[in-house]
Amino acid sequence: MVHPLIGVHAAIGELGVLAFLWVFIELMNPSAQGIKRCKKAAIVGVVCFLTVWVTGGIYYVMYYGPQVKPLILAGPQPWAHKIVMEAKEHIFLFLPFLAISVLGAISSLGNSLLKDKNARRTVQWLSALCVILGMAMALMGYLISTAARLSLELGVKP
Amino acid sequence: MRPNAFLRSTELTILFVTVLTIAAEFVPALKQALATGFSHHWIGKGVLSIIFFGLCLLAFEKMKTSNAPIKAYRTSAVAIIGSLILTLFFVAEYLGVF
Numbered sequence: 484m485v486h487p488l489i490g491v492h493a494a495i496g497e498l499g500v501l502a503f504l505w506v507f508i509e510l511m512n513p514s515a516q517g518i519k520r521c522k523k524a525a526i527v528g529v530v531c532f533l534t535v536w537v538t539g540g541i542y543y544v545m546y547y548g549p550q551v552k553p554l555i556l557a558g559p560q561p562w563a564h565k566i567v568m569e570a571k572e573h574i575f576l577f578l579p580f581l582a583i584s585v586l587g588a589i590s591s592l593g594n595s596l597l598k599d600k601n602a603r604r605t606v607q608w609l610s611a612l613c614v615i616l617g618m619a620m621a622l623m624g625y626l627i628s629t630a631a632r633l634s635l636e637l638g639v640k641p
Numbered sequence: 642m643r644p645n646a647f648l649r650s651t652e653l654t655i656l657f658v659t660v661l662t663i664a665a666e667f668v669p670a671l672k673q674a675l676a677t678g679f680s681h682h683w684i685g686k687g688v689l690s691i692i693f694f695g696l697c698l699l700a701f702e703k704m705k706t707s708n709a710p711i712k713a714y715r716t717s718a719v720a721i722i723g724s725l726i727l728t729l730f731f732v733a734e735y736l737g738v739f
Contacts, residue, residue: 536687544681562735569731572683573662574724580651580694581720587647588711601712602644608713609648612720619724 485628486546492538493624499531499582500617506585507610510596510603518589518596521606525586528613532582536575543572551631553641558634563627571623578616585609642702644711650697652719657693659723661686663730667739 505524509517547568555564588606589596596603665672665682675685733739 540684540687543683548681565735566728566731569734570724570728573658573686573727576658576687576690577651577655577720577723580654580690581716583694584644584647584651584716587642588644591642591644591647605644605648605711605713608717612713612717616720616724 486542488538488542488546489624489628492535492542493621495531495538496535496617496620499528499535500614500621502528502531503582503585503610503613503617506589507607507614510607510610513597513603515594515597518594521596522586522589525582525589525610529579529582529586532579532613532617536579539575551627554634554639555627555630557641558630558637558639560630560633563630567623567626567630571620571627574616575620578613578620581609581613581616585613642698646698646701646704648711648713648716649701650694652716653697654690654694655719655723658686658690659726661689662727666730666734 502524506521506528509521509524513521552564552568555561555568585606588602588609592599592602592606596606665675665686672682675682675689679685679688
């Protein structure tokens with residue numbers, strides 16, 4: 484059975500992505516109320532990515548390493564761990580800091596984001612990057628899960 | 642806290658994680674030290690990146706250059722290039738280039 488922690492990890496990650504998508508869209512046509520909503524969305528996004536870090540870390544160390552990794556390595560798609568998982572676990576480490584930068588920028592700039600188009604574009608760029616990297620993490624997770632399922636279907640013994 | 646302090650700290654932390662990850666693959670003693678010190682090498686990289694980010698934030702907060710208009714292009718470029726470097730590194734490692 485798939486461990487429920489991986490579902491929690493993925494769901495909270497998607498919520499974090501949606502939060503930064505909200506920030507991006509809100510800044511397309513900003514208002515004073517919109518800036519407040521942006522800040523709240525960024526807080527939600529940062530909390531989500533930090534929670535994803537902890538849940539993903541627990542799953543990775545406690546379950547993935549001892550149980551799933553050997554299964555994938557012994558199966559027909561070992562690249563799913565050796566390339567995809569290795570890249571995912573390290574590229575993920577960029578994401579919380581990018582998210583904190585978005586929140587920090589919105590908190591520092593506040594309503595000056597309404598007039599400063601350059602600063603607004605900056606926050607939008609970084610929010611878009613959080614969305615793109617977050618979606619990339621989900622895609623990589625799908626590839627890793629697929630490799631594990633394939634090994635199980637083929638009856639691979641680690 | 643100045644917005645530029647966040648952006649510059651994020652850029653340096655991304656570089657730190659990228660360099661530390663690749664260095665740990667080439668120097669088994671470093672990977673082992675991370676694993677021994679933090680129970681797992683990935684946890685070690687995470688903890689060190691938080692400490693590094695915090696120190697950068699404190700340092701950049703005191704710099705006058707942090708008052709300059711903010712631009713995300715450099716931060717975005719660092720994150721995208723860092724991601725590509727790590728992905729290509731693991732592809733090369735899988736293909737036995739190293």
